[in-house]
Amino acid sequence: EPSQARVTKMNGDTHSRENDGGYALAGGLRSARDLARKFLPNKRRVSQPQAQGPEAARSARVSRGQPPEPARRFMVGEVYPVVQGRLAFAVHSSSDMTKAAIRRRPDLFFCSSDIHERYEAFCSDFGPVNLAAVHGFVDFMNEYTKHPQLRERTVVYYAEEEPELRTNACFLLCAYLVIEHGYSPEGAWEPFAAIMGDPFLTFRDATYQPQDYFLTVLACCQGIKKAMSLGWYSPDEFIAEDYEVLDDPSNADLHRVCPKFVAFKGPSEVKKKLVEGVYTFPPEHYCGIFQVMGVGAVVRLNEASTYDARGFTENGVRHY
Structure with missing residues (x-):
């Protein structure tokens, strides 16, 4: 069984050589x-998967006039279901909190990475992370959600307490649902929207000026879905x-x-x-x-x- 720990996936080593114009290029390119x-x-375009599983169930509840899952207030250390019985989200303030959660909840599998930390800020901006990071996160999550020894356990992705980092983690999880499981952006965002207390920020421009445009996690996921529908981003070919x-x-x-x-x-x-x-x-x-x-x-x-x-x-x- 994979160990429950903070997992760091770094890029492979790159090598430089001189190109025809005398400039060093990474990645062994001449x-x-x-x-x-x-x-x-x-x-070449590929067909996209249709919405399935929990999102279909949510849509069915709404169509029958039933309310969605009840909202819960944001608390550090709380586990918030994202895909019932399969995927959840948590925010931890320290490694000791993570270790305690692992001991207390053997039915859950906790994992994290540095992917939600990879955004390099210019000014007061903090995200979202780029497409390569999103693509890598999908692979990262599949390693756990599809692991044969974790079929009966819920995988919990946890992030740090800082609002910027937990917002990037939220975006990555939503993007994962859109890309890998065919969720609509609204369906992917729904479990996070139900967390009361406004724990997630809106993304901003790369300046130190007061923020005057508020880019939401939902809007970012809508952009990914649109790019996929137009064939601009194909997970199988990227x-x-x-x-x-x-x-x-x-x-x-x-x-x-x-x-x-x-x-x-x-x-x-x-x-x-x-x-x-x-x-x-x-x-x-x-x-x-x-x-x-x-x-x-x-x-x-x-x-x-x-x-x-x-x-x-x-x-x-x-x-x-």
Whole structure:
């Protein structure tokens, strides 16, 4: 039987080598073009699973005019059912609390990870974690929820007491239900919405200014569901390692937001090291990536003095 402990899943080691343009790329890739080829999405779409199990039961209760499961007030150490008899959520204030819970509830299996902690803040922002982390969390949870020795026990994912961390954990669990079990975003959010006391925050923009837009966990899950319905994200075909290569600030700091739109860190006139492992790159560095990804134009959002647009235009990329 797997041991009940805090489980940390870290990325595998990466190796750097010089590419054709003289820039070091992680992941053993030889060139920016090689990097882009690895990341090109497969356009084949797969059918999505239908809502099932507990969510279907909730929908049936509502259709019969019956109330959903009763709301419960938020308390540290309490176990909150997410999927009845199979999955639950808890917040623990210390490792001693976790150990005590394990001794007190042998019918439950407690597990956690560092995945809900992986968001790297720019300012006052704290999440949500990126798509590679979400994808990895689905694999992580499947290791336990599908483990043959845990079929008769409820798996409890626990997070720390800090509101930011428990909110990221809540988002990951909701995303897991949407991606792996075909829940609607509303059905995935329902058990968390029933926890009274507003224990979960809304996500915010990456500034230190007062928050004026409130991005909910539900809205994030609706975005995932929409991306899946459009074929922009396919769990069966997504390769997290490739995503992380482009995400890596020592490579490109670039993301394909949708098939027609790519966002990337603003270029600089020459390659610059900002801090250890974080660089800015000249336009030429991105042109090989853009050619393979089908990017034909760049829109400048920063000052004209930061880089010379000819680095794009002389390599076949329009600039505005």
